[in-house]
Structures are given as C-alpha cells and as structure tokens.
Amino acid sequence: MLKSIKRLACALLIAVFIVGSVSATSAEAALSRPGSLRFVQWNNTAFSSATIAWKSVPGAAAYQVRCVWTDGSHNVGGYVGAGYNGVRINNMNYKHVYVTNVRAVQANSRGQITGYSPWSNTVIITPWPKNVSAKLTSSKGTNVKFNWNIIYGSSGYNIFMSTNPYGKWYWNLSTATKATATSGTVKSFRGSKLKKYQNYYVRVITRRKRFGVFCTVPEPYKSYYQYKFYIYTTYR
Numbered sequence: 001m002l003k004s005i006k007r008l009a010c011a012l013l014i015a016v017f018i019v020g021s022v023s024a025t026s027a028e029a030a031l032s033r034p035g036s037l038r039f040v041q042w043n044n045t046a047f048s049s050a051t052i053a054w055k056s057v058p059g060a061a062a063y064q065v066r067c068v069w070t071d072g073s074h075n076v077g078g079y080v081g082a083g084y085n086g087v088r089i090n091n092m093n094y095k096h097v098y099v100t101n102v103r104a105v106q107a108n109s110r111g112q113i114t115g116y117s118p119w120s121n122t123v124i125i126t127p128w129p130k131n132v133s134a135k136l137t138s139s140k141g142t143n144v145k146f147n148w149n150i151i152y153g154s155s156g157y158n159i160f161m162s163t164n165p166y167g168k169w170y171w172n173l174s175t176a177t178k179a180t181a182t183s184g185t186v187k188s189f190r191g192s193k194l195k196k197y198q199n200y201y202v203r204v205i206t207r208r209k210r211f212g213v214f215c216t217v218p219e220p221y222k223s224y225y226q227y228k229f230y231i232y233t234t235y236r
Contacts, residue, residue, distance in 0.1 A: 031057055031104040031117035039123050040086065042220040047094035047127035053086035054102050054120055061107035064116065065089070067100045067125070070153035079105070089125075097153030097208060098125040126208045126217045127151060129182075132226040134202070137185060142194040142231050145185045148204045154179045155209040161189055165201045165223040177207065194231060202227040 035055040043049035052065075065077035067089050076091050077100075092098060104117035129148035137143040146159065156177040160169040170190055175181035186202075188194065203225050208215045 031059055031106050033118040034102045034104055034120040037102055037120040037123050039125060039218065043088060045220045047130055048092050049088060049090045050092065050125050051086060051088050052100060052123060056085045057104040057117060060104035062105040063102055064105055065102050067098050069096050070099055094127050094130055095149055095152055097151060100125055124208055124210060124215055126154065126206050128206050129204045130226065132202065132204050134227060134229055143185055143187045144194065145183060146202065146204065147183045150179055150182050151206045152179055154206045156181050156207045158205045158207060159184050159186060160203040160205060162201045163199060165225050169203060177209065196231045196233060199228060199230050201225040
C-alpha cells in the first residue's frame with residue numbers, strides 16, 4: 001500500500017530551521033542520499049532540543065529524520081517538507097546519546113510515496129550532564145568531589161576547569177570509559193592545590209567513542225559551564 005505525503009504531513013517533525021532549495025526532477029528517478037548531515041547547535045541548556053542540517057536532494061518530495069537512542073529505540077524524528085534542509089529536533093531525553101540519520105522521500109505525481117533514498121551519514125548527538133553537584137572530601141582539605149547525572153550510551157566523562165568561563169579551559173581528569181562513571185575528585189588546578197576564595201568554573205563533558213575514536217561533543221554556547229564554586233574558611 002502506498003502512503004501519501006498528505007498523510008505523512010500530520011506526523012510532521014518539529015519546527016523547520018534552515019531553508020534550502022531543491023531542483024525539480026522526475027519523481028521516478030532514483031534519489032541520492034542526503035549529504036553532509038551535521039549537528040548545528042543545541043537549542044537550550046536543558047539538552048532537550050538540537051538542530052541538524054544536511055544537503056538538499058534534487059527531486060525529493062520530503063525528508064524522513066530518524067533520531068534514536070543508541071539501542072535504536074525512542075525515535076523522536078519524523079518528516080519535513082522538501083523545501084527544507086534542516087530541522088529542530090525537540091523532546092530529546094537529556095540523559096541519552098542519540099543516533100541521527102536522514103533520507104529523502106520519493107513520490108509520484110499523485111503525492112503517493114514510491115520509495116526512499118539510502119540513509120545519510122550518521123551524526124551522534126551527545127548531551128553533557130546538566131545536573132552537577134560537588135562537596136569537599138574533608139572539612140580541612142581542598143579536594144572537591146563532583147557527581148553528575150548519567151548519560152546513557154556515553155563512554156565516560158572529562159572534567160575541565162577555568163577561573164574565567166570566557167577564557168581558556170583546562171583538562172583536569174577523565175573517568176573510566178563507561179556511562180556509569182558519574183563522579184570524580186578534583187585535587188588541583190593547573191598543577192597546584194585548589195586555592196581558597198578563588199572562583200572555579202567546572203565543565204563535565206560527556207565522552208563518546210565511535211569506531212575507536214572519541215568524538216567532538218559541542219557545548220550549548222562558548223562560556224557554558226555547569227558548576228561554579230569557591231572554597232572558604234569558617235570561623236568559630
């Protein structure tokens with residue numbers, strides 16, 4: 001049975017973000033797969049909405065977006081019209097890594113779907129932990145233990161620190177390469193013990209390994225951080 005573009009319109013994905021142009025060709029010709037699928041940005045710091053984009057496919061009647069957890073479940077994708085080459089994906093779970101692909105939809109002159117292109121390249125969308133907490137490991141020391149929410153499908157976490165969120169960030173530690181490694185203790189900053197009455201800014205960055213290589217995991221914006229602290233002395 002043929003599905004129609006009109007029927008798919010009620011399952012339309014999210015708000016369209018990037019406008020593209022497509023050339024008119026025969027709907028019966030084989031469609032090439034969408035090229036250069038890429039992550040554009042996080043749309044919020046809740047890690048529940050992200051934007052992706054791709055190269056338009058001449059002759060496409062629409063596009064199907066698949067955005068699923070790493071086990072292939074919980075698809076938050078859908079369909080968008082042929083006039084667009086980017087979408088804003090909403091309703092994402094901030095505790096999960098997502099695997100994303102796009103394919104072009106082929107239709108005949110009556111608007112009935114007759115086929116699909118191959119799936120595009122794969123883009124991995126990886127949130128950072130948004131719930132980060134910390135405490136001193138002792139009342140007299142300056143070591144700080146951090147805890148954060150799990151990111152399912154990840155390969156561990158890195159902690160970076162800075163004294164200026166608009167400046168340079170410095171790697172501090174890496175956890176074990178598993179999603180459940182959701183804590184780490186910071187003992188120093190740039191080779192020295194943590195100072196009292198110094199503002200420290202903290203990023204806990206999710207690690208994601210693909211084909212044996214760690215992938216880039218973009219932040220929501222350049223000065224973003226999840227935690228800020230300074231250590232002080234209490235007098236009695």
